[in-house]
Amino acid sequence: MVAGYVVTVWIVVTVVFGLPRALPGDPITASIQDASAVSPELRTMMERRYGLDRPLIEQYGSYLAGLARGDLGESISLRTPVATALKAHLPWTLLLVGTSLALSSLASFIAGVNAAWRRGSFDDRFSVVTMTGLHAIPDYALSIILVIGLAVTVPLFPLGGGAEPFTDDAPLVSRAVDLGYHLVLPAAALSLSLMATKFLILRSAMVSVLGSEYMVAARAKGLSERRLKYRHAGRNALGPFLNLVGIQAGAAVGAAIFIEAVFDYPGMTSLLLPAIGQLDFPLIDGCFLVLALLVLTANLVVDLVQSRIDPRTAG
């Protein structure tokens, strides 16, 4: 499993290095609005500084060597180490994605178990219709709906941002509350967009489980409904659900890019989008690499959890 993980990382690193450089244009022109103002001396100096004057294969070699040392290089547009830029923005994305994955998983698990338990009831049909509807709405559209509804029309929540600025001196508790307050809408948008698929998968798995003989046996033993529902049926329906959580880690990161843009949330989007626009190769490499590693790690964790819950999947 680990060897496969390493090979995957190497492929990711190579693709992440190659793709931005295949884009037309050059970072020096891109980092400056009035390209005519770039004198030949400045261009030469900047190309040398960022190693852009060397053959691509050499650049790749020094990139790999840098990675081995834990050096992600220096951003051309920000003029700071890529690691420093990531340190400032990655925690926001982790907070948003982590919160949303956790919330959506919990909510869809409870909703899915209960909908399947009452299959055919009004609650079940209502849940299925609602979730199917949610599934059909793109995450950015959901974000805009939430902004218009709860930040503009009824201004209950802030329009955007991750926290009230200039409050570094405020007490920790009020800063934490403020963080949560700014997180509500983006996390709601991401959670809602992630919930639907998990709900539908879990409900389906749960329906299969409920027809199993061991459920009949468990029911015959006189176990409580709660115990039957969650410990026996719910747990056994978790397999496909957990797989989906792993897969959704990638989807969640992708969706977060759009949602962060709508809410002006200071996560990886605010780093990645300008980096692409300005062809900031080291920064693009760094962002994609970290995001890819995040997704790979999430999948690894899910695999490990899965094998613990269901030993048949181990190995």
Added chain:
Amino acid sequence: MVVVILGVLSAVVVFAVRGAGDKGELVAQNTDLQTVRTAEEAFCAQNGRYGTMDELVNGPTGKLLSEKSTMTDVAPVPGGACTGAGDESKSGFITGFARPNNSNATSLAKLRLAASKDMGRPTPFAWTRPPGYLLNSLMFDPLVWRDATGQPFPWLAQSWTNPDPLTWEFTLRSGVKWHDDQPLTAEDVAFTFNYIKPGQPGNATLCFCKISFPALASVTADPADPLRVVFKLNKAINTFMQDIAQGMVIIPKHVWNGVADPVNKTDASAYIGTGPYKMTTPADLSAYPVTTGVSAYDANTSYFLGTPYVRRLEYVAAADALTAVKNGAIDAGAPSFDESVSDTALASVSSLPKVQSPGGWNRVVHFNMAQGFPYNNVKFRQALAYTIDRNDLVTRILSGRGKAGSTGALAPSHPSLAPGLPEYARDVQKAKDLLDSLGIVDTNNDGKRECPTATPCKVVAGTPTAGVVTESKTPDNFIPNIHTNPNGSTATTDAIKTYLDDVGLLSAIVPDATPPASDARMTRANYAIGIVGWGNNQYDPDLLRSRLSDPWTSILANRSWRTVYGWNGTASSPTTTPGFATKAQEFIALADQQQVEPNKSVRKQKVLRMQQLVAEDVPQISLYVPDLLIYYRQGGFSAWYATPGGTPASPPSYYNKHVYVTGKQFGLPAGMT
């Protein structure tokens, strides 16, 4: 319960009354402004010029105002014509609110504005775009500045003289200090310009001054006077004040001397200027958040003009500036000058007060004549000018908020705009006739035009960095590629395509993958027809030279005049346009002459002729120039103005630091000298 209800009701009443008060104050200001304007018109009717506030109260024509206005200032422009109130961009006086909304207040605690993300780091060498320069200018000062009159205005320099055409002598204000309490001296000024000249590390700056550097011979501090600095030119350029004196902020020698890589200097000392504000957030200035631009600036209480009127400026994240103003998240917000602001978005903020001013940026079609036929033929370019309906674009794309571009390339609001230029009003038949005369006709009756066999048309394709030119031969349809920026207006490009369809010219809109790719295509000239958006066409009319004939700046989006004709006077590319060489020669000669012509009226004649040549030869078609807009909170700070001719070293913008320093639209308040 009763107490709660009463509490809620009282809160509602308090807010309502406060709102009424705010509105009342705004009405009072506007009434006062109109009164002053009327008095100015009356004064002008009798005296042939506009008067000062003193003259309006105690002037030669009697008491036109009973007392000096405390809400409105006036600034008569010397020699300004009486053109009537309401058109002050061209008139001889400017009015403005004095200390808006709180005429007796001496300060405003805070202004909160939208952070701009795309502007680099606001040090003198690492800002990348105009908003970055404006932010940099909060902490650094040039020698002179501009207010709402658009005229050069003493800033770090107390005064200046021009003893001979090649010499400018500046005397600095005394007692000016850097943020680290070191005194500003003429040595700093001389160091600044010597540090940024070609071959020196500071040449990395993107300052607008570089455009006039070839004319700068030396800058020296007077050894006998620590406040006197002398600029020697090798050419008496008319743009010295705009490009050199306003174009570069002065940097401290004791910080930058010996710095070999100024662009990458990011520590706190890179922000030490003489400016009215000091960056206070982030606390660690080296951690300035380039990606969000969220930052705060507190007034420099030791500023040489006194403590700035606005005591603190905060730049916060705002995904949509207009909504943020409406919700009170920021105090004022200017939507992009592009056409991307929808009527719906503007309708949603219609209750907010706003300032609307003529713009300088334009969206423009450029022809790369060097690609050959038919782009190098004036009839082809004129045919396109006749088929593109620029007034229709203003209506459709800008919803009327702007003007059709001038065929002479300057902004429609430019004081040197040539009258009576060929307008190329939409005339489909004339466009068809011109194409017919070139042999670009429909030979196979499919409704679309083909190129003549003898002179096949060129089609430019390929990547931005490696263009491919092919020939379109009969009976193939001639389908020119129109290259655009991916962030450009699709509504505009679609409209252009439709106009061309109307005369039987099929065309293909080709947006590049990214804005940098588009920039690369333009700078490498891998296009034949390009639609780009750029420029401050309100600058000194020397912009005609710099944009259309300067060997350095015209590489972007201009393959015309000198590029086609050749820098050394020899045609570098074949052209089939009769008389092109003559016109190019005349344009280049005029461009060089007007740059140094000392007589204003003679210079203006040359500038008018240059516009005439541009309009006749159509190297570009300026499509439209959107107005500038800023919305601000009801009852909030309202002295906003778009600097005529552009904020120093950047396009017109409402975010001129003069307004934060003084709280006024022009001049310095009493106590600031």
